[in-house]
Amino acid sequence: MIKKKPKLSRAEINERSRLLKRKKKHKGLPSGSRISPSNSASNEKTTVVSDPRVGSKKPIPLFVETTKVSNKAKNNISTVKPKKLPPELELQELENNPYLDELLDMIESDQKLTPKQQQDLDIMLDRIDELMNLLGYTESDENQRDELDTSEDIVSLLRKR
Template identity: 35%
Template sequence: MSAKQPVRKPKSGGKKESQESAQAGRERKRAAKRKGLKAGSRHSGTQSGGKGGKKDQKDPRIGSRKPVELVVETAKPQAPKAAPVKEEKKRGLTPEQELAAIENDERLNGLLDRLDEGEELSPADLAWVEEKVARHQQLMEELGLVEEDEEDEEAEPASDEELWDRFLDSDYKPEPKP
C-alpha cells in the first residue's frame, strides 16, 4: 500500500489578502525589478511640436551632406606676391612727418638696396619704389631741403679731404621719434 501524503489545512484566524491588494503587491514587485528606461525609448520617446513632429526632427546619426574631396589636387607653385603695404601718406601727416616716414620705410630701403646690388624687381615693386622716390623728392623740394645747383651735378666729385671736412663740419641733429 502506498503511503498517503498529508494534506495541509489553512490556519484558522489568519489574515486573508484581498484580490486588489494582491494585484497591487505584484505590480510593485515587478516595478522594483525593472531599472532604466523602457526599451525603444530613443525612437518612440517624446515628440516635439505636436503635428508633423517627425518631419522637423532630424536623425542625429546623419552627418553633414557637404561633399568631401577624395583626391587632393596640388596647386602649382606660384611666385610670392609682394605684400600690399598701407599708404603712409595720410591727410593728417605734415610734410615733415611724411618725409620721415618715407625715409624710415623698411620695405623701401630693402628694395633700394636690392636695386643697388643689381637685382631686378617685379614691375609692381619697381612702380612702387618710383612712386615713393618721386614723393620723397617732391617733399624735399616743398621743404626747401634740396638746393638746385646744376653746376654741382656736372662738376667732378670732391676730393677725399674735402668730403671729410664737410662730414666733420656738418651739424647732425636727428629728429626725435614720435
C-alpha cells in the first residue's frame, strides 16, 4: 500500500519553481565580503590578519657584484698568508709553492702579471726575504756557495722589474 502523491497542476508547479529560484538566488554571502568584512565581525575581532600572498622583505640586489673571489684566488691567498710553522718549514713550503713557480715562469716568459698576481708575488718574496734574514742566510753566504753560478739572485732580479 503505497501512498500516491497528489498530482499538481501546471500552475502549482510553476509557483513552486519560482519560489525555489528565488531561494537559490539569495543563497551565499553578499558581494564584496572579502574586501569589506561585515560590521559585526570587525567589532568582535580587533586583530589584523596578515595577507599570506605578501612575499619576503629581503632586498634583492639589482646589480651583480664583481668583488667576489673565486675558489682559485682563495687558494692562492691562503698560500700567501704566513703560517704558524717553524721558519725552516715555512721557507721550504714557500720555495716549493706551485703558485709562486707559476708566477716566476710567467715573468721569465715576459708575460704581464695582473695587479693581484703581482701583489701575491711581492708578498711571497717579502716573506722569503724575512725568513732568510731570520734564519741567518745572507747574500754573502749565498754568493760564497754559488761562486760558480754567475747569475744574480732571483729575488734581486724580480725586485729590479
